[in-house]
Amino acid sequence: MKTLSLLTTSVALMLAPSAYADGDLSRANVQTVVLEMGTNSDGMYFKPSHLKFKTGQAYKIVLKNVDKVKHEVEAHEFAEKVFTRKVEIEDSKGGLVAEIKGNISEVEIGPEQEVQWFIVPVQTGKDLEMVCALPGHKEAGMHGLITIE
Numbered sequence: 001m002k003t004l005s006l007l008t009t010s011v012a013l014m015l016a017p018s019a020y021a022d023g024d025l026s027r028a029n030v031q032t033v034v035l036e037m038g039t040n041s042d043g044m045y046f047k048p049s050h051l052k053f054k055t056g057q058a059y060k061i062v063l064k065n066v067d068k069v070k071h072e073v074e075a076h077e078f079a080e081k082v083f084t085r086k087v088e089i090e091d092s093k094g095g096l097v098a099e100i101k102g103n104i105s106e107v108e109i110g111p112e113q114e115v116q117w118f119i120v121p122v123q124t125g126k127d128l129e130m131v132c133a134l135p136g137h138k139e140a141g142m143h144g145l146i147t148i149e
Contacts, residue, residue, distance in 0.1 A: 030058045030118070035073065037109070037132065038066040043141035046073075046130065051146045053121045058085075061117040065109040071137065072108040075130040078146045079105035081123040088116045106133070121148045 036047040044067075053059060065071050087100040087107060109115050125148045132142035 028058060030060050032060045032062060034062045034064055036064045036066055037071040037073070037142065039069075039140075044071075044132065044137050045141055046132075046144040049144035051130070051144070053082075053119075053146070053148045055121045055124060055148060058120050059118070061119065062114055063107055063109050063117060064114040065111060068111050070108060070110050070134070071132045071142065072106060072134055073130055074106040074133045075128060075146060076105045077125060077128040078130065078148070079103065081125045081128070081148055082119040082121045085118040085120065088118065090116075124148050 033051060033053075035051065036045075038045060038047075051061075063073055084102070084104045087104055089097040089099075091097050104117065107115055107117060125146070128146040128148070130144050130146055131138045
């Protein structure tokens with residue numbers, strides 16, 4: 001009798017509608033956020049210097065280096081609170097150069113280049129630090145904060 005009960009329960013679970021959400025939420029209604037990095041008369045900068053995100057919302061962060069030198073975005077605490085779908089690099093014609101998947105906490109961007117970082121925040125966080133950790137860049141003003149609500 002127990003075997004029949006287990007079999008019936010197993011079949012019922014297999015035939016039941018899925019408990020998952022419809023569609024892929026990491027690709028739905030993706031919002032684009034541009035983080036520019038460069039140098040001006042005041043020094044080096046991230047613009048904007050404070051980023052805000054909401055948990056559960058899909059984002060494409062465009063890391064845009066407008067400078068003649070390389071920069072990076074290092075944000076370890078932020079990276080622990082997001083699901084990174086991928087980091088994507090395209091050539092000047094829009095062709096795929098590279099797609100990186102997995103845990104990311106630091107992205108280096110070459111001079112006058114851009115990289116796209118696709119994320120979904122999964123935990124809240126306030127005043128999470130982002131810096132350019134290349135020698136002298138943080139001290140020259142290249143730092144900011146991230147908030148996840």
